[in-house]
Amino acid sequence: MLDTIKTALISAGLTLVSFQSQAAATSDQFGHWHYGWGWGHMFFGLLMMILFWGGIIFAIVYAIRATHSGSGHRHPSDKTSLDILNERFARGEIDQQEFEEKKKLISR
Structure with a gap:
């Protein structure tokens, strides 16, 4: 059955x-x-395929840039000498007197 x-x-x-x-x-x-519809729709299909893959690529690039840029993180080589001095003081490598002296030298 x-x-x-x-x-x-x-x-x-x-x-x-x-x-x-x-x-x-x-x-x-x-x-x-x-x-079917002849050659005209073949070109329309090609255009749609280009738009489709272009949209996919755009979405991927946009997602990558949105997650990586604007996050506020700087590359370690972009640190200024004052940033390094502040980090050393925060870690306790230097005391407040040495920090103030070095800060005056850097500020000149």
């Missing part, structure tokens, strides 16, 4: 596909079959 239903559904589906393709196909005066 189940095999009969499967066979009926498959044959109905194939029949619908056959009718659809015959309805879309036309014949010219030489007997050549032409399907």
Whole structure:
């Protein structure tokens, strides 16, 4: 019983596909079959594919830039001498007197 239903559904589906393709196909005066909409829609499809992949690439680049720029992190080589001095004082490597002396020298 189940095999009969499967066979009926498959044959109905194939029949619908056959009718659809015959309805879309036309014949010219030489007997050549032409399907669908011609060359114009091929270029439209190319344009849509370019827009699709361009959008995907744009989204990826935008996501990367949004996560990395504007985060406020600077490269370690971008530190100023005052930044390094503040870090050394915060870590306790130098005392307040030495910090003030070096800060005056840097500020000149």
